[in-house]
Amino acid sequence: MKPFVYHQPKSIEEASVLSAKNWEEAVLFAGGTDVLGLLKDGIEEPKEVINLKGLEGLDQIDFTKGKELRIGALVKIAQIAEHPAIKQSFPALAQAAAQTASPQLRNMGTIGGNICQRPRCWYFRGDFHCLRKGGDECFAVEGENKYHCVIGGGPCYIVHPSDLTVVLQALGAKVTIVWKGGQKTVPTSQFFVLPEEDLYRENILKPGEIVTHIHIPVPDSKMKSGYLKFKERDVWDFAVVSVAASVRIANGRIESGRIVFGGVAPKPWEEETLNRELKGLPLKDADLQKLKALALKEAEPLEQNAYKIPLARNLMLSLLKELMPIIPN
């Protein structure tokens, strides 16, 4: 690793000033599990590292019954996986946290870092001056693209690697972003950006802005949520394709719901047409099959990754069948 100037700010304001001052040459550092990989491989060579671990009040999980779950950005992924109230009321989130990386990485990595992690594309991580690194070519287009996106791509074809983001979006989570002199809270659906919006970043964070909290509304008793992840290795791995769903069931029908896919797009992928179709859908197998035809309808796979489309659709069906009693045809 190349030497860098090390900052350990004591307040969010101080961190924000440091980050804004030297945005191009400084990197924000939380758990460090992703950043250290980027630094060791020379993918990023910042002159300054701003370690956020000294910031107070960001390592708490606050659960207000009937209202919201608030998770500080520095909360470790292991804490989320093991938290009794999260396991009980937000099973999808606990499942996604427990399936993230390995025990060691879950003890080190934070939720804030997890949602802000950089892509795992092997051209981006490797010795290729690709589009996302300021080059003029996405090597995945003509190259090895088995793990790349099938929808929402172009001109770069990354997928967002996080498990948690997929679930957070299905649960209607919001992200609080703070900077010196201000703050805002945005839905996760507005936090991530596609390559066509910003080729060099995966989220909306601007110079000096820092993620401080994640807020998740507490579901009522009729809401069910779950997460299914397909990976190539049986033990820890990034998702090839994943799906999260939260559905509200009443009177033998789905009253409302959200389905979000991971591993298929440069951001957690949610389709309004699919969510609309969920409304009022009877819990019958034949009706669920309609969803299959609808999901990822606009997908344009690359040469090696068309398999992701049926995989994602089938995962979605398996998850819905796990969440609700389905009447066979």
Place this chain on the structure above:
Amino acid sequence: MPNKKKPSSLSRRQFIKGVSTGVAGTIATTKLARALPIEKLEKAAPPEGHLPLELKVNGKPYQLYVEPQTTLVEVLRNELQLTGTKVSCNHGECGACTVLLDGKAVYSCHILALDAQGKSVTTIEGLLNGEELHPIQKAFIKKDGYQCGFCTPGQIMSTQALLLKNPNPTKEEILDGLSGNLCRCGAYPKIIESVEEAAKVK
């Protein structure tokens, strides 16, 4: 017989110890600029670019000056000569460098030494009771939970972390608890048996 006895008097362990001390010694000399024991500097101002680090390793307090990019395993192996912790991938993926940080398993190659500030680190050396092996180490020997042995310190530290949290793990929980440790020899079935044995005897 006496002829045969002499060469074998140098045990494998002593041999490895001799070699690894030599290697560690060389590294410590070449990397001296990266981390220095504070007492050696007589509390002088830190060298340029260095920051003070205080941590406990296996119960013993240490004060050093480190460059910010120094990882925890570099301090353990190169400065404190605790070479039981191994580095294999140096990328936070294989688990050979697993140590406990405040009782939780972490990859020491993938954490800045400065992030262990004020914390308590346990390495494989810290499991020993004097010269006596820890029950987990004994279990790994009894069940043959290794082949080449390079990943073993990490496997054992993950076992320790798992059993501290969950003294009676199911097989599923063992598989999950040790999922962050790779074994290139593929000794996994014996490693799992060793963990089961350790949970039984501890």
